[in-house]
Amino acid sequence: MLKNVEKVSINFSPNFDLKKRPNYKVKYLIFHYTGMKSEAAAIKRLTSFNSKVSCHYFIKINGEILRIVPDSYIAWHAGTSSWKNDNFLNSSSIGIEISNPGHDYNYKNFNTKQIRSIISLSKKLKKKYRIKKENILGHSDIAPLRKKDPGEKFPWKLLAKNNLCLWHNINVNDCKKLRKKKLHNYKNFDYLLFRFGYTFTKNSSEKVKIYKNFQRRFRPELISSVIDKECYAILKSLI
Numbered sequence: 483m484l485k486n487v488e489k490v491s492i493n494f495s496p497n498f499d500l501k502k503r504p505n506y507k508v509k510y511l512i513f514h515y516t517g518m519k520s521e522a523a524a525i526k527r528l529t530s531f532n533s534k535v536s537c538h539y540f541i542k543i544n545g546e547i548l549r550i551v552p553d554s555y556i557a558w559h560a561g562t563s564s565w566k567n568d569n570f571l572n573s574s575s576i577g578i579e580i581s582n583p584g585h586d587y588n589y590k591n592f593n594t595k596q597i598r599s600i601i602s603l604s605k606k607l608k609k610k611y612r613i614k615k616e617n618i619l620g621h622s623d624i625a626p627l628r629k630k631d632p633g634e635k636f637p638w639k640l641l642a643k644n645n646l647c648l649w650h651n652i653n654v655n656d657c658k659k660l661r662k663k664k665l666h667n668y669k670n671f672d673y674l675l676f677r678f679g680y681t682f683t684k685n686s687s688e689k690v691k692i693y694k695n696f697q698r699r700f701r702p703e704l705i706s707s708v709i710d711k712e713c714y715a716i717l718k719s720l721i
């Protein structure tokens with residue numbers, strides 16, 4: 483499994499903080515998709531001075547892993563972001579970009595080679611930096627008002643089976659029974675979302691963005707702005 487990780491190629495970006503960070507500062511692992519038409523364009527953007535964006539690792543369509551910024555430097559991948567009491571997560575995270583055109587350009591399934599690399603790289607980083615599985619997140623978790631990546635096709639459930647992220651324990655039949663059953667009061671759901679880690683908002687259109695991102699991550703079968711009893715049961719089981 484680790485064979486792939488050992489074959490990390492280098493393609494450095496100039497976009498990182500010059501001050502080094504100690505290993506203990508790394509607390510989060512954040513996944514992204516590139517969201518660009520072509521892989522070459524995505525790599526060019528992440529490594530060109532003018533873009534002011536970067537990441538630590540890039541997973542190509544063929545599964546190959548590129549090192550864009552060394553772990554010991556802060557890469558610029560998260561932007562304005564928060565999770566629980568932490569803000570501006572660039573300083574405390576490792577960012578992994580996965581080649582995928584994303585929702586704007588015919589969003590694709592992540593392929594087997596990519597998934598193999600995602601899992602082996604994540605295992606290695608989780609162990610090295612003692613990252614808690616609840617801190618292995620998507621860009622859409624930490625910046626839910628701006629971002630949708632890595633999106634509903636990202637294999638969160640499989641990652642959870644590999645002990646790499648949280649997943650709920652509601653069985654498939656119960657999920658089906660609860661799906662589309664009306665939840666009359668969203669107040670407790672909103673509170674639990676906040677307790678889980680998402681940013682808090684009273685604005686209704688911002689709430690919808692957070693609901694959808696919660697669904698993309700934990701109920702990818704049905705992404706709507708409507709919170710039903712299945713969503714509520716899933717969230718409760720996560721906390």
Ligand SMILES: [Zn+2]
Nearest residue numbers: 514515621631
């Ligand atoms: Zn992103």
